[in-house]
Amino acid sequence: xxxxxxxxxxxxxxxxxxxxxxxxxxxxxxxxxxxxxxxxxxxxxxxxxxxxxxxxxxxxxxxxxxxxxxxxxxxxxxxxxxxxxxxxxxxxxxxxxxxxxxxxxxxxxxxxxxxxxxxxxxxxxxxxxxxxxxxxxxxxxxxxxxxxxxxxxxxxxxxxxxxxxxxxxxxxxxxxxxxxxx
Numbered sequence: 470x471x472x473x474x475x476x477x478x479x480x481x482x483x484x485x486x487x488x489x490x491x492x493x494x495x496x497x498x499x500x501x502x503x504x505x506x507x508x509x510x511x512x513x514x515x516x517x518x519x520x521x522x523x524x525x526x527x528x529x530x531x532x533x534x535x536x537x538x539x540x541x542x543x544x545x546x547x548x549x550x551x552x553x554x555x556x557x558x559x560x561x562x563x564x565x566x567x568x569x570x571x572x573x574x575x576x577x578x579x580x581x582x583x584x585x586x587x588x589x590x591x592x593x594x595x596x597x598x599x600x601x602x603x604x605x606x607x608x609x610x611x612x613x614x615x616x617x618x619x620x621x622x623x624x625x626x627x628x629x630x631x632x633x634x635x636x637x638x639x640x641x642x643x644x645x646x647x648x649x650x651x
Contacts, residue, residue: 474543474544474547474548474551474617474618474619474620475540475543475544475547475619477544478544478545478547478548479548481548483552486545486548486549486552487549487552487553489541489545489549489563490545490546490548490549490560490561490562490563491549491560491561491562491563492506492509492562492563492566495509495562496559496560496561496562497560502559502560502562503559503562503565503600503603503604504600505562506562506563506564506565506566507562507565507566507569507596507599507600507603508596509562509565509566510565510566510567510568510569510570511569511592511595511596513566513567513569513570514569514570514572514573514592515592517534517570518531518534518535518570518573519573519576523575523577523578531574535567535570535571538566538567538570539567539623539627541563541567542563542564542566542567542619542622542623543618543619543620543622543623544619545563545619546561546563546564546619546622546623547617547618547619547620547622548619549561550618550619550622551618556621557614557621557622561622564622564623564625564626565603565626567623567626568599568603568623568626568627568629568630569595569596569599569630570630571627571630571631571633571634572595572596572598572599572630572633572634572637573591573592573595573634573637574634575638576588576591576637578638578641579591579637579638579640579641580641581641581644581645582641582644582645582648584641591637594637594640595633595634595637598632598633598636598637599629599630599633602628602629602630602632602633603625603626603629606625606629607632608632609628610625610628610629610632611625613625613628
């Protein structure tokens with residue numbers, strides 16, 4: 470796999486690149502811009518991905534939208550990093566935005582036990598886990614930041630999101646196992 474940075478954003482004006490990478494003014498928040506970007510990503514999940522069925526056609530659509538978003542984020546975040554002259558700048562939050570839906574892959578399978586009646590609890594737990602894993606960067610996630618350009622900016626967030634997804638599915642699985650045994 471080539472870790473080359475996409476070149477097409479080089480032809481865009483800085484104001485467009487930075488506006489995309491910062492999600493408009495959200496990335497310029499004084500406190501916790503990554504958290505605000507994650508909240509925007511949670512809204513993205515609720516408005517777009519939440520409603521897609523996890524049938525074959527729904528999965529294809531889900532992965533298409535997620536893939537396009539990730540590809541766009543790698544390009545824009547890498548270009549913004551270059552133009553700002555700072556490695557993984559805090560104001561660049563498009564990476565958190567596109568990663569959030571990955572926390573909830575096949576979210577209906579997580580809706581067991583008390584979460585079945587309160588799916589918002591799944592979203593709150595996923596958001597909290599994602600922020601925890603994005604900030605602490607456990608089990609090798611920190612090493613992913615060393616990838617070049619936008620890859621390093623985005624891939625560590627994708628890994629944190631997938632770890633959050635695995636944790637949520639693990640909690641759901643444990644809930645079912647515990648209550649089947651009892």
